[in-house]
Amino acid sequence: MEFTLEDISDDEISRRRDLYEPLTASVRELVDAVIRTEVDDDSVREAHRLVQAAVETLRAEQIDGSYGVRFSADLQGMPWGNAVIGLRNAIAPPVQTVRDSDGRVTADFTLGAAYEGPSDCVHGGICAMVLDHVLGDAGSADDVPCYTGTISLRFLRPTPLGSLHAEAVIVERDGRKKIVQGSLSDAQGQTVTAEGVFIVPKNWDGPMPRKARRPGEA
Amino acid sequence: MEFTLEDISDDEISRRRDLYEPLTASVRELVDAVIRTEVDDDSVREAHRLVQAAVETLRAEQIDGSYGVRFSADLQGMPWGNAVIGLRNAIAPPVQTVRDSDGRVTADFTLGAAYEGPSDCVHGGICAMVLDHVLGDAGSADDVPCYTGTISLRFLRPTPLGSLHAEAVIVERDGRKKIVQGSLSDAQGQTVTAEGVFIVPKNWDGPMPRKARRPGEA
Structure with a gap:
């Protein structure tokens, strides 16, 4: 079992949570909307352009590979990439x-x-x-x-x-x-x-x- | 086991596939990018605004509830909402x-x-x-x-x-x-x-x- 330790404070963890939690919630909404939408073709293509722009914005700087299992220096768990519970993973319901x-x-x-x-x-x-x-x-x-x-x-x-x-x-x-x-x-x-x-x-x-x-x- | 039959032609199925497949692929990219991004806070917020705009565009008209298990009138399978194989489901790898x-x-x-x-x-x-x-x-x-x-x-x-x-x-x-x-x-x-x-x-x-x-x- 491998872990990554990040030397950050509780305040910094809170700040990151406040930044990423609403984004991930919106991506969960998006996943649902793509399945259920009945808008016309031009609107689907417009949504596609917006999604592509969001991807480009986020990919401008990113880690290599996956998120890993991270803990803060005082061992507070940050399993934010996890497929079932991850705060930054829109696949996670989250549970x-x-x-x-x-x-x-x-x-x-x-x-x-x-x-x-x-x-x-x-x-x-x-x-x-x-x-x-x-x-x-x-x-x-x-x-x-x-x-x-x-x-x-x-x-x-x-x-x-x-x-x-x-x-x-x-x-x-x-x-x-x-x-x-x-x-x-x-x-x-x-x-x-x-x-x-x-x-x-x-x-x-x-x-x-x-x-x-x-x-x-x- | 319940199914929905849609009275559409093979051409119409192809047309819808060509419309939704690239959108879903981009949403899969987005899920990955949200986990791996390291851009600054303003860029994260900008991406969030773009995602919200995409959600609003798609939600303007949508079905109630989930996609269901659909077949065309000549019984071609369209399990496009499926969590593991769905063409319109960004959670699906797809397998x-x-x-x-x-x-x-x-x-x-x-x-x-x-x-x-x-x-x-x-x-x-x-x-x-x-x-x-x-x-x-x-x-x-x-x-x-x-x-x-x-x-x-x-x-x-x-x-x-x-x-x-x-x-x-x-x-x-x-x-x-x-x-x-x-x-x-x-x-x-x-x-x-x-x-x-x-x-x-x-x-x-x-x-x-x-x-x-x-x-x-x-």
Whole structure:
């Protein structure tokens, strides 16, 4: 697991959050609008020109490669490029996880048109994506880092687009293995259940820094 | 499984494809650029204004709700809103599946910064998303429709961002169940393996129309 440390203050983190969060929110709107628009061809082309201009503006100066997993110097997590929770990633719904004191991880979020598979339903692969993340987060909620070994999902019924809830918790420990169970639900109850086996790295030799163990914090 | 039929010609489908494909490609560029940009604050705000203008242009007229699963009147598939393969969905990498004559489904695609989890690696949930789709496509490659019952994934090693290959095939049939196996690979070999149980609907009573059974065709 590789990390990047950035020597910046909490104020600087807040400043960057305030700068990028509204931009990313607008790009999420754009993704949705491209799917649902019914404007005439000239308007589509005009929107295309605007998007191209925005890309050119942003690409004038950029990092090589991907964002990486970054922490500030005092180990505040900044997983802003992450595909599921990233503050700067418009693909991320985003899912914001919350850890209870008993190690249970929960997340409430909304999935719209961009996450569709069957008509009006969440793509099964998106259900899998969210559950993989939430189970992984629960797997390291005990301050002992781990990586995903296996994950199994059972689809009980279609998951409707809209407001959803996911949760997960460690249910068993066996040597370097942690068994984590979780589920995805709508207002009527569970739609998908999941179980994963998470593995503690062989060379692990102590607790993770308290502030660094919270990848759910965007 | 609900579908929408649109009474349009092949020429009209081509026209719409030529209109929306470049726009969606630019939005994918934009998602990447928002993650990787290092331009100054004023330039970020300028990009934000351009994105907002594009959203307003496209939202002037739009459908209610999500795109749905559409076919043309002669049953050519148009899953353009789909989260994994959609022509109009910038979240979709897109993964374009190809079916061999023996029922094996393969897909070659590239995942960049927007699909990151661990540094320089594909988010495990994105691996799960792609494999869920490719296994599902393989599951119905025999003209008998099915839905996902369970899917299990084994993560062999981290999947690097970049060029990837996925494939899947039905390996066993047992009554209404089809067992499908597949994998995700980079140039060095498999990174994730998957097995799914797919279920044929109880009321299924005949083959699907040949042209309608190809959700992998964007």
